[in-house]
Amino acid sequence: MLKRWFVLVLLLASSFVFAQQPTKPEPPPKTVYIRAGRLFDATSDNIRNNVVILVVGDRIQSVGPAQTAQIPAGSTVIDLSHATVLPGLIDCHTHLSFRADRYNEIYAFKDTPFDYAFNAVVHARKTLDAGFTSVRDVGSPPFLAVDLRNYINEGFIPGPRVVASGPAISITGGHGDLNNYSPQTRVSMFPEERDFQIADGVDQVRHVVRAQVKYGVDVIKILATGGVLSKGDSPGAPQYTLEELKTAAEEAHMAGRKIAAHAHGAQGIKNAILAGIDSVEHASLIDDEGIRLAKEHGVYLVMDIYNDDYIRGKAVEFGLPKENVEKEKMVGELQRENFAKAVKAGVKMAFGTDAGVYPHGDNAKQFYYMVKYGMTPAQAIRAATSSAADLIGRAKDVGTIEPGKYADLIAVTADPLADVRALENVGFVMKGGVVYKDMITTKLAR
Ligand SMILES: [Zn+2]
Numbered sequence: 001m002l003k004r005w006f007v008l009v010l011l012l013a014s015s016f017v018f019a020q021q022p023t024k025p026e027p028p029p030k031t032v033y034i035r036a037g038r039l040f041d042a043t044s045d046n047i048r049n050n051v052v053i054l055v056v057g058d059r060i061q062s063v064g065p066a067q068t069a070q071i072p073a074g075s076t077v078i079d080l081s082h083a084t085v086l087p088g089l090i091d092c093h094t095h096l097s098f099r100a101d102r103y104n105e106i107y108a109f110k111d112t113p114f115d116y117a118f119n120a121v122v123h124a125r126k127t128l129d130a131g132f133t134s135v136r137d138v139g140s141p142p143f144l145a146v147d148l149r150n151y152i153n154e155g156f157i158p159g160p161r162v163v164a165s166g167p168a169i170s171i172t173g174g175h176g177d178l179n180n181y182s183p184q185t186r187v188s189m190f191p192e193e194r195d196f197q198i199a200d201g202v203d204q205v206r207h208v209v210r211a212q213v214k215y216g217v218d219v220i221k222i223l224a225t226g227g228v229l230s231k232g233d234s235p236g237a238p239q240y241t242l243e244e245l246k247t248a249a250e251e252a253h254m255a256g257r258k259i260a261a262h263a264h265g266a267q268g269i270k271n272a273i274l275a276g277i278d279s280v281e282h283a284s285l286i287d288d289e290g291i292r293l294a295k296e297h298g299v300y301l302v303m304d305i306y307n308d309d310y311i312r313g314k315a316v317e318f319g320l321p322k323e324n325v326e327k328e329k330m331v332g333e334l335q336r337e338n339f340a341k342a343v344k345a346g347v348k349m350a351f352g353t354d355a356g357v358y359p360h361g362d363n364a365k366q367f368y369y370m371v372k373y374g375m376t377p378a379q380a381i382r383a384a385t386s387s388a389a390d391l392i393g394r395a396k397d398v399g400t401i402e403p404g405k406y407a408d409l410i411a412v413t414a415d416p417l418a419d420v421r422a423l424e425n426v427g428f429v430m431k432g433g434v435v436y437k438d439m440i441t442t443k444l445a446r
Contacts, residue, residue: 029057032433033071034078034409036085039063040417041401042385045378047417053085055407058432062403079441080411080428086381087401088133088160088408088431089423090388091363092302093260093281093352096120096127096148096162097140100310100359104319105231108178113141113190120148124159126361129437131426133408136163136352136392138221138260138281139176142196146216158436161408163392165221166212167197168262169205169248174239175227175262202247205240209251219392220252220259224277225268228311228327229320229357235331236265236285245275258393260302264331266290273299279391281352284335286342294347300391302352303339305373306366308332310358336373343374350391351384367420377420407433411440 034053041048041063052069054062071077097116120140127135137145145164152159167189170176176197181187189197196215199208209220224240226233233239240248245261252259253276261272264284272280273293279300280286286294286301294301311320311328343349353366370380389399397406408431414422429437 030076030433031056032076032078032407033069034085034430035066035081036083036411037081038084038415039401040084040086040378040381042087042382043400043402045376045382047084050081051085053401053407053409055430055433058406058434060401060403060405060407063401078428078435078438083411083413083428083440084416084422085401085409085411086416087385087399087405088410088429089131089364089384089426090134090136090351090392090399091127091132091353091355091384092136092138092279092300092350092388092391093304093354094127094135094137094360094363095139095354095356096123096135096137096159096360097144098356100315100357101318103315103321103324105321113144116141116144117148120144121157121159123356123360124148124152124157124162127355127363128158128160128429128431129426130361130363131410131423131429132160132363133410133429133431134161134163134389134392134394134398135355136165136219136260138165138219138262139168140165141190142166142192143212143215143217149218160431161394161398161406163218163394164216165219165260166215166217167193168221168223169199169208169212170197170223171239172198172200173233175223175225175230175233177230179230179232202244205244205247206251209248209255213252213255213257218257220248220257221281222248222259222261222277224261224263224272225265227262227264228331229324231321231323234265235327236268238265238268238271240268240271242271242275245271245277249276249278258391269294273297279350282331282335282354283342284331284338286338288341291342291345291347294342295345298348300348300350300387301342302350302391303335303342304352304354304357304366305336305339305369306362307354307358308335315357336369339370340374343379348387348391349375349383350388351380352388364421364423364426367423371420377417380420381416381423406431413440
């Protein structure tokens with residue numbers, strides 16, 4: 001009875017909405033011409049000089065040489081002729097709701113879901129201003145990243161496009177759990193942790209993946225080994241069986257979602273690859289066999305090789321416990337060396353930094369390390385553009401500057417192919433045809 005009444009109200013409400021629809025035609029989409037002195041479009045490792053990009057509405061309509069471009073008088077022109085234009089950057093591993101100055105464990109008990117949401121609003125803007133127009137957010141309270149994605153898409157708050165996961169799925173006592181408190185105290189991540197995060201055995205894993213899909217996640221994140229910033233577990237130790245990981249991957253794929261696995265240890269990395277996981281996060285202690293398997297299965301590695309500096313520096317001042325600093329010392333340098341090995345072997349690599357572990361907005365500091373440990377600047381940039389777009393399943397929309405893609409583009413005044421650290425100073429950010437930051441052109445007709 002109640003249900004029928006509810007349907008009736010819905011019907012009435014929707015007819016009211018239709019009646020209120022204005023009949024006047026939509027205004028034509030805005031047209032903007034962008035003059036790029038140099039263009040790195042990320043379809044190759046090359047630069048093109050003097051290019052005009054035509055943006056209509058939120059998409060790129062054409063990209064062509066400036067000499068032959070027809071720009072009608074009175075058009076809106078953004079003059080980046082003294083800059084290098086690149087696709088908006090993509091970070092495949094962020095935690096927009098996490099703060100890098102809250103390492104004291106008391107916050108695990110004091111912070112509310114609202115605290116996390118406020119954090120995310122501020123960090124979304126910082127990330128966008130740093131030139132990152134898309135992120136894959138891989139771990140937050142349920143289901144903050146989903147709502148954040150929706151609010152950003154609606155235009156209600158500024159931020160990058162968000163590929164949203166739920167909480168990272170963990171075994172009991174694993175990297176995603178709160179460990180080593182008194183058994184006399186009832187400690188849980190949040191009341192519904194068994195629905196959304198903590199899962200043991202194939203049936204529970206299946207349930208949690210399905211429950212996350214039910215609440216709108218784009219991607220599944222699972223913790224396949226111990227971690228650095230958790231208590232009482234070892235980064236090298238596997239935390240799910242191959243069977244459990246296979247179940248998670250199967251369920252995710254059945255729902256049309258990709259799945260990312262956090263894995264530091266060599267065995268956990270191999271388990272993740274053999275289970276059909278799409279990307280291995282961290283991959284710190286990957287061995288030769290793991291590198292071979294990643295290549296053979298076309299699995300992406302997302303290796304966060306900047307944040308070691310921060311974890312062993314500032315994070316200690318912010319109360320990071322000794323246990324965690326010791327674990328970081330074990331994996332940090334090895335991870336960089338293994339990154340170099342994986343690059344050399346030709347494994348697919350996508351840019352991801354674990355932003356939130358270090359301050360949001362500093363994402364581009366990782367490029368320097370990617371080049372130091374074996375990539376060319378062009379390779380590092382493509383890891384954060386075309387390759388990242390492929391990994392997150394958005395290659396149709398983002399990752400390169402080509403007709404049909406969203407007009408997500410950035411500009412820098414220094415040459416990022418000569419010194420990749422140029423990307424630490426992004427002066428211009430456009431997302432979906434809207435300019436969010438412009439410190440390059442002096443006058444901008446908008
Ligand atoms: Zn992470």
